[in-house]
Amino acid sequence: MKKIPPVKYMRDFYPELMRQRLEIESAWRAVSERAGFEPWDAPIVEHLDLFTRKSGEEIVTQLYTLTDRGDRELAIRPEMTPSLARLITQRQSALPRPIKWYCSARMCRYERGQRGRLREFWQWNIDLLGVADVTADAEVMSVALDGLEEFGLGPADVALRLNSRDLLAALLGALGIPEEHHAAVYAVTDKRGKVPDETLTKLYEELGLDKATLEKLLAVMSCSTLEELDRAARGAGLVGFEAEVEKLQRLIGYLEALGKGDYVVFDIGIVRGLAYYTGPVFEIFDRNAELRAICGGGRYDRLMETMGGQPMPAVGFGMGDVVLGELLTEKGLWGTAPANVVAQAVPLADERIADAMRLVASLRAGGMMADYVMKSGGLGKVLKRAGESGVRWVIFVGGDEWDSGQVRVKELATGEERLVGTDGKELLALIAKTAL
């Protein structure tokens, strides 16, 4: 009979790969909890209109949609923010502020499969709601970086590219560009660093601005530090953007206080899509910038209203497991060792199988990873396999020593053998003494 293949661009988690996924998820959880974020989750399917309401109809091309037997139009979640908004708005008045939530969530997007982009992936989301000030933005970005430091990544490996949608809006306003044209400018700005500078200039020119405005825009948009931008904007005679520069400077100051100053790079090209974000936005990249963004996020103060809730300031990020995993592989930073069976009982005759089980049950009850070979015989092969799979102690159950009330224990690393009682107590003590 023919075998059935896995779904395209999705991963089968054989134990080795699964241990890596668990390592990532466990780091995300530890870092989130340490910073006082609480875990949450939502169903893997939601009503389709939850996603179209936040992201517009175009998102549907990326969705796995389905109709259930009750004729409900559903979709597998492609992101967590709509569900987050749903949960928050359902209990908005009852939840104490600030709301600090995290999740480590499975999601699906129907995308063209390519490096760093799969159709099923995991995402770490951190969201902080109820705080309008950049203290919250700093906390969220700091936790994202904590999540990378947990794996040994540092400022030499990754950079946090920071910008502000409010700052962009203030600059465009000062340039006299009406709000309905901002999205077009953002769309071009979003290409910064992805296309050659000349192409970018050409794209700005094609926006149909008058020559004087275009010149000023280009002067501002070519800056690569916040200070440079501040000077260029003042030099171009722009006003009304200064408060936004100060806000970003204060945010950077807070990131320094949180020990994350060395990661921060101002990048006016970070725009994060066209709608949704309202304030500071950021992406984290590897310094070689060979991979897609590891993490992206920012402030989204208007979402709760869109979802039928009360106004509520909010800031958050999403970090995917695929790009992070590639980076960890590249840098050799996986900490994953298979969780080895510490002790393996080997029955020397079939009538000793139950005795081997008895011994193993007492080892497990003592918190030890223990296992037994399920039949007697083939001792050479059993020992070979035990050695290969990292077993540290082999316990021979049976033989002459059994008749005298003992079992023989062999420490595979040293070859040393000892006799201990058959009830596991002496063995537990022995292993505890020499294991560390």
Place this chain on the structure above:
Amino acid sequence: MKKIPPVKYMRDFYPELMRQRLEIESAWRAVSERAGFEPWDAPIVEHLDLFTRKSGEEIVTQLYTLTDRGDRELAIRPEMTPSLARLITQRQSALPRPIKWYCSARMCRYERGQRGRLREFWQWNIDLLGVADVTADAEVMSVALDGLEEFGLGPADVALRLNSRDLLAALLGALGIPEEHHAAVYAVTDKRGKVPDETLTKLYEELGLDKATLEKLLAVMSCSTLEELDRAARGAGLVGFEAEVEKLQRLIGYLEALGKGDYVVFDIGIVRGLAYYTGPVFEIFDRNAELRAICGGGRYDRLMETMGGQPMPAVGFGMGDVVLGELLTEKGLWGTAPANVVAQAVPLADERIADAMRLVASLRAGGMMADYVMKSGGLGKVLKRAGESGVRWVIFVGGDEWDSGQVRVKELATGEERLVGTDGKELLALIAKTAL
């Protein structure tokens, strides 16, 4: 704007509920790893025919099916065994035996919502492949019970109801009932304990067996221990079933060796559906038998062939989170306490916010759960909230002591206050000393 509701019969995991789910999943992982099982997972969607091939077309009414943009017919997984078979058969010759795998997996079934039955749930799966003997069955059942003991459940709370499909087949064969009619007998037997005994008798009568056969069948099927069954079958002159009784007895002996003897109840009514299982089968119930089965499993030696692989003996179980969660609530066995923020820094003026952050960053780097209030002011409210949410140490950043290079630390439980240095080191030591 209108709020969008959650999908029917699926759960929103607000932090409190999420901590319970994480407690369950973490117990499952710990128990599995301790017994030497390795973690695995598969995509949440699979090709539809993977499920219909194992379970027949009728499963489709329970499936969330979808067609992706590449016109593939997919389904959200309702169980893990088909995916398990897919992964195993893909690498069957390369995987060292025995294969001991576990997963803790999210799945969806479109079912009528009712107590203990939701449309999205989590399931712990343990599978042991490559061992034909009942040593493997014993190991798998023992791990299922370990999983319940991990929560403090014991033989007074739950029972493992055990039967054997091979034993049933041997008995029916000895009764002269041809194999093609076995399924009909199983279907009636499956109703044992769910309908009154008279109804059950009537159902057996309706099978169209001759009077003598029916009488023997009823004599056998009314037994409530393995010994009783053995006697009744011998008394009815049946032969050829004895090896199966012995096999079950040996299995029970192994369960006793593994310390699980007190859980075991022989129950000829445990049939586990109509196809798929080939040997010993079991279900775990609460002793009050008010809830649905907590866990069910058994031997399925023919699945790998059905899925295009080589023959391979296999045994496993699935345990859902919903019924288990109800039982834990009923018995008051949740261990979950919110993971409290241990230390919270409170800036006494806005210009001390960055200093509070600096302090918190060093506490987190020391592995402590630490947090800071994101603005100054409202001290009464801040202390009230800290007390309510279980914060143990409040650190006041600012004021006179700041000018002399110190911060004031208050232990909320005792009200005791102390002055320590501003860099967090002294504080970490203080908390470590008094925390446990």
